[in-house]
Each structure stands twice: as structure tokens, then as C-alpha cells.
Amino acid sequence: MARASFLSLADQSKVEVMRQMNCSLHKMARMIQKSRNVIRRYLADPLNYGSKQKKAGRPRKVSSRDERKIIREASNSTRSLKDIKADLSLDVCKSTVHNVIRRSGVIVCQKMKKAPKLTDRHKQKRLDFVKANLQTRWENILFSDEKKWNLDGPDGNRHYWRDLQKEKRVFSTRNFGGGSLMVWGGFCNGKKMELQFISTRENSVSYQNTLQKAIVPFFRLRRRTHTFQQDNASIHSSNSTKNWFAAKGIKVLDWPACSPDLNPIENLWGSLVRRVYKNGKQYGSIQELKDALQKEWDAISTAELEQLVASMTDRLVEVIQKNGGETSY
Incomplete structure (x- = not known):
């Protein structure tokens, strides 16, 4: 390299x-x-490092006409910056598109981010985790998580580019999201595990049955070199599940509580949400949603997975920089 x-x-x-x-x-x-x-x-000499480096500027790349097109495209839409850029065939970065929208003065991005509340004890545990894993080979960690999917769209507040000069957009929903399903997913560096469709009421035994199908074949020849990652849900940390891991000879990574930002599979779920529910897509049946999920899961590239694993070092450094606080991931 x-x-x-x-x-x-x-x-x-x-x-x-x-x-x-x-x-x-x-x-x-x-x-x-x-x-x-x-x-x-x-x-x-940290203070003067790079002071002799010359930074060349560049002329503005967006014309007034392109700015008007961006504003019209973003107005009251659910499109991402990447989608707006692609739809208009603009040869600029996403930051440029965002700056145009921000300068308009009439469009704002309405979004509420959910994040767990970190206590001082949580922050200390996160710092301890970082110190214990500075030498960890993250390409040998199998990251995992479960996620709920609704027919009507993702849980939480939907957001869009709101044009303050127009009426608010509303999102029609059915009771309980019109139906939902749970999935288990996992990946290790560039390799995905088979997506598992599981019960919305999992217990320790059913979780172990899921892992039997999903990860035991993977660990058959990797017990000495690889480690399994999971969060601290009750069915994950029960004595029954701990005994199951011990019987299978699978090492489990000690994971800090309230730390979804450290798990790269959360970013993978976010990417899948954008693809599965693109442009406000809703589904008429559970099977239709399953098919869409499986298609997008299969389409995830090896490079995308490797890039997520490579981000682990940056995540750990950011935890230290923020004294155990939440990272930007």
C-alpha cells in the first residue's frame, strides 16, 4: 500500500x-x-506542520440555472443529496449540492436523530473498550445485529426537504406500520452471512437456533482466529446463550453497552433502509418486503463491507477524542 x-x-x-x-x-x-x-x-513541530503547503482554490462549479434546478428537485422531496446530484447529472460533490440548498433560505432538512443516553459509567466502559482493542484485527470480527422492518417504512420520524413556502407533506400509515418482520444479519470483512428472517418475539433458544444456521458453518474452521460480535440484548447475554457459545467454541467480543455507533452493521442497515424504502416506497405484503430485503442484501458489495470494517480505527479514535461520548458514526 x-x-x-x-x-x-x-x-x-x-x-x-x-x-x-x-x-x-x-x-x-x-x-x-x-x-x-x-x-x-x-x-x-506540530504547530507549524504543513504551513508551507499550498492550497489551490477552484472556481465555482454550479451555475445559477443549476442552483434553481437543485432547489426545485429538493423542494418537499425525500431525495438524498446523492439522488439529487445523480438526477440532475451534476459534476459536483454532495457538499456543493447541500450548500446550494442551505443558501436558499426556504428549505430545511427536518430530521430527529435517535441516540442512547450515555452515562459517565457508559463512557468509561467505552474508553476501556477502546484501550482493550487498539490491537484488534477487525477483519477477523464477525459483526451482527437484528433489525425490524415495517411495510409502511422505517420506524422513527421520516424526513424530507421541506419547502417553507409550501404545505407540509404527510406520510400515510396503517396501524402498527401495516405489519413488520425481524431480520438478523452479519458480516465479517468482505463476507456476508445469510440473511435470517426471525420471529419478532425472539428468546434465547430461538436466537441460538438462528446462530446455528447463520454462523456455526462460518466458524467451523475459524474458531482460533475469529471472534463474534453482538450487542447486550438480554437474549444475547443470558446464561443459556453464553453456555451455547462455550459449547460451540466461539469467542464473543466484550461489547460496551449503548454503543450502536461502534457497530459498522448499523451503517449497513442505514444503507439498506435507503435502498429498500427509496422515494417513500411502501409494501403490500410481508413477502414483498422480504424479497426486496433479500435483493438489496445480495447486492451489497465486498468493497462496501471492507470499507465499513476499515472505519473501526477511526471510530475508536473518535471515542477517545470525545472522552467516551457518542461518535459521528
């Missing part, structure tokens, strides 16, 4: 965190994939 001769601002931040943790130069180089000489030059 080619190593750049200059540290980005993000890399500089990571080096500072690792310096405070008394990490060796060799460990820093391995964690951020840069040479020791590059890191040594930065540590020699």
Missing part, C-alpha cells in the same frame, strides 16, 4: 490522541497506515 508523505488533519488528530496514550511510533504508523518518518516530522 502506498503511503502518503503528508498527514491530513484527520491523521494529525489521530496521532495526537495516540501520543497522549503513549503509543510507540511503530504503533502509530501501523494504526494510520503512514510511515514513521512522516509521523516523526509532524511530532517534531
Whole structure:
């Protein structure tokens, strides 16, 4: 892998965190994939590092006409910035599209983000987790999670580009989301496990039956090298399930509570939600929703999975930077 001769601002931040943790130069180089000489030059004079680097500007790429098209496309729609850019065939980045929408003054993104409340104890556990896993080979971790899917769309507040000059859009729903199903998913580096459609009322025994089908074949030749990840749901941490893992010889990663932001499969679910419910899509039956989920799960690329696993180092560094607080993931 080619190593750049200059540290980005993000890399500089990571080096500072690792310096405070008394990490060796060799460990820093391995964690951020840069040479020791590059890191040594930065540590020699952090304040003036890169001051001689010239930053070339570039002319504005969006015309007034394109700005008007972006505003019309975003007005009261559920399209993402990526979709707006693609629909208008714009040769600009998503940030440029977002800046145009923000400058309009009449369109805002209405969204409420859910996040678990982190106590001081949770934050300390997250910091302990980071310190214990600085040397972990994340490509050898099988990440997993369950998710509920509704026929009418995802749980939580739907959001869209609201045009303040127009009437609000409403989203029609049926009782209890029109019906729902639960799925279990997992992946390890570039390999996906088979998607499992499970009961909405799982218990320890049914969870173990799911894992028997989903992960036991994978771990058959990987018990010494790989580790299984799961959250702290009661059926995951019950004595029955712990005994099941012990009997199968499968190691389980000690996971901190209230930390979905550290699990890359949460980002994978988010990607699937955008694909399955694109443009406000709703489904008429459970089977139709199952088929759509299976199709999009099968379409997930190896590169996408590897990129999510590669983000683990950044997640850990951000936990330290925020003193155990919630990350941007």
C-alpha cells in the first residue's frame, strides 16, 4: 500500500490522541497506515506542520440555472443529496449540492436523530473498550445485529426537504406500520452471512437456533482466529446463550453497552433502509418486503463491507477524542 508523505488533519488528530496514550511510533504508523518518518516530522513541530503547503482554490462549479434546478428537485422531496446530484447529472460533490440548498433560505432538512443516553459509567466502559482493542484485527470480527422492518417504512420520524413556502407533506400509515418482520444479519470483512428472517418475539433458544444456521458453518474452521460480535440484548447475554457459545467454541467480543455507533452493521442497515424504502416506497405484503430485503442484501458489495470494517480505527479514535461520548458514526 502506498503511503502518503503528508498527514491530513484527520491523521494529525489521530496521532495526537495516540501520543497522549503513549503509543510507540511503530504503533502509530501501523494504526494510520503512514510511515514513521512522516509521523516523526509532524511530532517534531506540530504547530507549524504543513504551513508551507499550498492550497489551490477552484472556481465555482454550479451555475445559477443549476442552483434553481437543485432547489426545485429538493423542494418537499425525500431525495438524498446523492439522488439529487445523480438526477440532475451534476459534476459536483454532495457538499456543493447541500450548500446550494442551505443558501436558499426556504428549505430545511427536518430530521430527529435517535441516540442512547450515555452515562459517565457508559463512557468509561467505552474508553476501556477502546484501550482493550487498539490491537484488534477487525477483519477477523464477525459483526451482527437484528433489525425490524415495517411495510409502511422505517420506524422513527421520516424526513424530507421541506419547502417553507409550501404545505407540509404527510406520510400515510396503517396501524402498527401495516405489519413488520425481524431480520438478523452479519458480516465479517468482505463476507456476508445469510440473511435470517426471525420471529419478532425472539428468546434465547430461538436466537441460538438462528446462530446455528447463520454462523456455526462460518466458524467451523475459524474458531482460533475469529471472534463474534453482538450487542447486550438480554437474549444475547443470558446464561443459556453464553453456555451455547462455550459449547460451540466461539469467542464473543466484550461489547460496551449503548454503543450502536461502534457497530459498522448499523451503517449497513442505514444503507439498506435507503435502498429498500427509496422515494417513500411502501409494501403490500410481508413477502414483498422480504424479497426486496433479500435483493438489496445480495447486492451489497465486498468493497462496501471492507470499507465499513476499515472505519473501526477511526471510530475508536473518535471515542477517545470525545472522552467516551457518542461518535459521528
